[in-house]
Amino acid sequence: MELQHSISLKPYNTLSLDVKAAYFVRVNCIADLRAARQFCQDKHCPWLLLGGGSNLVLTQDFDGLVMFMAMDQVFWPAEKSLDRISKNFIVSVQAGYEWDLLVEESIMRGASGLENLSLIPGQVGAAPIQNIGAYGVELKHCLGGVQVFDFDTGEEFELSSADCEFGYRDSVFKRHQCWIITQVRLLLSRDTEPKVSYGIIEDTITSQLGKPAISASPQQVRDAVIHIRRSKLPDPKKIPNVGSFFKNPMVSNGQKQALAQQWPGLVTYAVDPKKHKLAAGWLIDQLGWKGFRQGEVGVHEYQALVLVCSGSATGKEVLDLAKRIKADVAVKFGVTLEIEPRLFDNRGEFYL
Ligand SMILES: Cc1cc2nc3c(=O)[nH]c(=O)nc-3n(C[C@H](O)[C@H](O)[C@H](O)COP(=O)(O)OP(=O)(O)OC[C@H]3O[C@@H](n4cnc5c(N)ncnc54)[C@H](O)[C@@H]3O)c2cc1C
The missing domain is CATH 3.30.43.10 (Uridine Diphospho-n-acetylenolpyruvylglucosamine Reductase, domain 2)
Structure with missing residues (x-):
């Protein structure tokens, strides 16, 4: 070392x-x-x-x-075995490999499963930590298992997908911070229907291809996802950001109905018959934060969920802005926003 x-x-x-x-x-x-x-x-x-x-x-x-x-090897199955066996196969990837490179390469090898998660920044090993998700797909849908190094005990062990206790932007790793993921096993396929029911994906593919979205190839779904993301989200290399700064808050049927009466146009997603997610970006946007600027930090001009920095901002400035937005949403909507990125001070993680 x-x-x-x-x-x-x-x-x-x-x-x-x-x-x-x-x-x-x-x-x-x-x-x-x-x-x-x-x-x-x-x-x-x-x-x-x-x-x-x-x-x-x-x-x-x-x-x-x-x-x-920086562990970044990928273990693809041999092409020969792929032809012989079935449509499903497993790829093992070390934690430090770039996530989007893996998505691109999997599609080049004819595999589907990851295309909706195109262009999410970061490494493969971090993907299970918050069960990355986008456009109707979450990592849990294709994760076979992970290898873990326990930094407290020095032990190595394997966890299955079920052991990872995946939830919305959540997993067991948020409760066991000494567990370091060293390798991830993904289950891919050469024969699955594209997941295109998410409104904007379906509309984009249909208008780009002029045919039903369900007939799109994994590459065409990836192209659509990249097109949408580039038009909606700032590139962190040009405008520093961490993507969505807040999770979409979960509410009960009763809360949703009460809010919808007060706020016509409230954007919600049904999670199950009793729970709904509120679009946090919509809540923040209603309060006029979009495009807000203060010193070195602000809210992106097109995406109210994304806090942006000048490149010389401090973490404190970012958090002060996040706190103001959280407080405003709590007062106006009676809803508590939860910060999505992990927060660190001089000794380790802390929570707001
Ligand atoms: C422009 C933009 C768009 C984004 N869009 C999305 C999106 O659509 N969906 C989504 O879910 N996320 C999105 N994100 C958030 C982010 O990209 C993902 O959470 C990603 O998985 C983080 O990977 P990372 O390698 O950068 O993790 P880091 O930021 O380096 O780490 C995040 C946390 O995970 C821990 N960690 C990292 N690697 C490991 C490991 N190997 N083992 C154990 N712990 C580890 C770190 O200690 C830290 O606590 C977006 C971010 C940006 C900037």
């Missing part, structure tokens, strides 16, 4: 927050994780694992070891 000292994390987080790590290391193999664990035990210092840095807010210099996940 090659230890570095006092490293700026600005290139390692998509909000471009310029905080320093007291110690920094690239993790290339399990042996590096073991050495890093020993280092933290000897120094009695905290640790933080970074993937692509697209789902976190770093509010202070970190007084411990920051590890960048």
Whole structure:
């Protein structure tokens, strides 16, 4: 393990927050994780694992070891075996591989399953942490299992998809922060119907192809998803951001009906017969936050759910704005917004 000292994390987080790590290391193999664990035990210092840095807010210099996940091998099944066997196959991918590269390569190999999750930034190993989801598909729909390194005990073990306790932007990993995902097993297929029932996907494909969306290939679905995302979401390389800053809040039937009476046009998604998600972006937009700017931070001009930075903002400024929006939504709608990205100070994770 090659230890570095006092490293700026600005290139390692998509909000471009310029905080320093007291110690920094690239993790290339399990042996590096073991050495890093020993280092933290000897120094009695905290640790933080970074993937692509697209789902976190770093509010202070970190007084411990920051590890960048750099294990990035992919194990595709041999082409020969693919032809012989069935339409379904498994690909194993190390945690540090770029998520969208995997999506692109899986489609090039004729596999479907990941196309709706195109262009989500970050690494494969971080995808199960919040069960990434977009346009009607969540990671849980194609995850076979994960390999884990427990940073507390040094043990390695495998978890099945069921063990991951996936929920909406949630998994068991949020409750076991010492579990580091080192490898992910995905179940793909060469023969599944595209998942195109999500309104905007269906409309985009139909208008782009001039034929029913259900006949679209995985590549055509990917093209549509990329087209939609590029038109709606700021590119973090140009405008620093972490995507959606708030989760869509869950409400009961009664709450939904009461709100809908007061706020005509309320945007909701049925989760089950008793629960609904409210579109957090719609709530924020109604209160006039879209396009808001204050100093180095603001709300994206087209997407009320996305907080943006100038590139020289601090994590505190980002959080202060998030708190104001949360408070406004609580007062006007009686709804509590939950922050989606993970928040870190000088010693580790904290919650608002
Ligand atoms: C423009 C934009 C659009 C986005 N769109 C979506 C979207 O459509 N859907 C969606 O779900 N998300 C979306 N996101 C959020 C983000 O891209 C995902 O959550 C992604 O999976 C984060 O990956 P990462 O490698 O950047 O994780 P990081 O930000 O590096 O880490 C996030 C958390 O996971 C932990 N972590 C990272 N890797 C591991 C590992 N191997 N083992 C254990 N813990 C780990 C970190 O310690 C941290 O707590 C978007 C973000 C941006 C900037």
